Amino acid sequence: MRLMIPVLLGGLAACTPLPDLDLPLDPVAGRDSASIPGLVPLDGLLALAAAQEDAAAGGGPRDTAAPAARMTALNARAARLRKATVIDAPSRARLLRGVAVPALQ
Numbered sequence: 001m002r003l004m005i006p007v008l009l010g011g012l013a014a015c016t017p018l019p020d021l022d023l024p025l026d027p028v029a030g031r032d033s034a035s036i037p038g039l040v041p042l043d044g045l046l047a048l049a050a051a052q053e054d055a056a057a058g059g060g061p062r063d064t065a066a067p068a069a070r071m072t073a074l075n076a077r078a079a080r081l082r083k084a085t086v087i088d089a090p091s092r093a094r095l096l097r098g099v100a101v102p103a104l105q
Contacts, residue, residue, distance in 0.1 A: 087095070
């Protein structure tokens with residue numbers, strides 16, 4: 001009995017006619033050739049990207065003084081943060097006491 005239901009449903013689905021879809025066989029056939037990008041060598045694209053990056057950066061050698069100064073400032077800030085206390089004394093004492101067990105019951 002259990003086998004009959006899937007067999008009948010499969011038979012009904014097999015007898016159903018498929019809808020006619022008016023799709024072109026070639027998906028590119030409906031487009032003009034200008035809208036489809038052509039294949040180009042990767043070397044040319046990488047050279048173009050490098051040239052645009054150099055033009056955006058000023059075209060000259062990169063300035064290393066500004067990043068070095070920023071790195072020095074960030075290292076000094078990190079040293080100050082390492083010395084600073086994050087948790088004040090009353091909060092630290094409360095955390096070290098822990099959670100009272102009766103509060104959980």
